[in-house]
Amino acid sequence: xxxxxxxxxxxxxxDKTYWDLANKSDKLWIRWIHSFxxxxxxxxxxxxxxxxxxxxxxxxxxxxxxxxxxKQNDQVTIGSLYLSLLGNRPRVPWRCLIFVNSARPKTIVTxxxxxxxxxxxxxxxxxxxxxxxxxxxxxxxxxxTRDHLFVCCEFTRAIWRKLMAWIKWPDxxxxxWDTHLKWIMEKVRGNNLTVQLFKxxxxxxxxxxxxxxxx
Ligand SMILES: [Zn+2]
Numbered sequence: 001x002x003x004x005x006x007x008x009x010x011x012x013x014x015d016k017t018y019w020d021l022a023n024k025s026d027k028l029w030i031r032w033i034h035s036f037x038x039x040x041x042x043x044x045x046x047x048x049x050x051x052x053x054x055x056x057x058x059x060x061x062x063x064x065x066x067x068x069x070x071k072q073n074d075q076v077t078i079g080s081l082y083l084s085l086l087g088n089r090p091r092v093p094w095r096c097l098i099f100v101n102s103a104r105p106k107t108i109v110t111x112x113x114x115x116x117x118x119x120x121x122x123x124x125x126x127x128x129x130x131x132x133x134x135x136x137x138x139x140x141x142x143x144x145t146r147d148h149l150f151v152c153c154e155f156t157r158a159i160w161r162k163l164m165a166w167i168k169w170p171d172x173x174x175x176x177w178d179t180h181l182k183w184i185m186e187k188v189r190g191n192n193l194t195v196q197l198f199k200x201x202x203x204x205x206x207x208x209x210x211x212x213x214x215x
Contacts, residue, residue, distance in 0.1 A: 103203035110207040117146045147177040156209050
């Protein structure tokens, strides 16, 4: 999952709606579709009405996709359906940071771009032909790359030292992206409260560093 596939994600949203329909989720408009289009017929075999809107048709067509996904839990989220639809595609090791993270959505998007090295840091802008000062604006001490901004920069390290002291975890002493990533993966093992807090902190910290860099 190096880029969220928007078509697949939209398909997921449709599939989730279908799932709610199949399980008669107690939402007003889903009850309306049930009474208007489906009535007493079994949902899996109900014909698709010719007069149905394109949206209802798309939702009913999602039966084909969802029949391939075994029902493991009563609760189906768009995220879990998305992962099922991704199938056997190579999975990035940091995917657990993206899902089940209670940080604000915009901070998760920043973190997601950061993890893939897709943020427009100065080195990337220069590689696209822009004539810019590539020095780090936060510490004035090093070229601004993803690895510098989020791992080596003294500004970022100072934030992490305080955050780690706050949750009483060992100090932050890393100096390369690979070891930084390994460090993250070690920290997000399990699902206890401190792990959840760390995931939230990581997204919020990445976002805060990026916003500060853009000031
Ligand atoms: Zn710096």
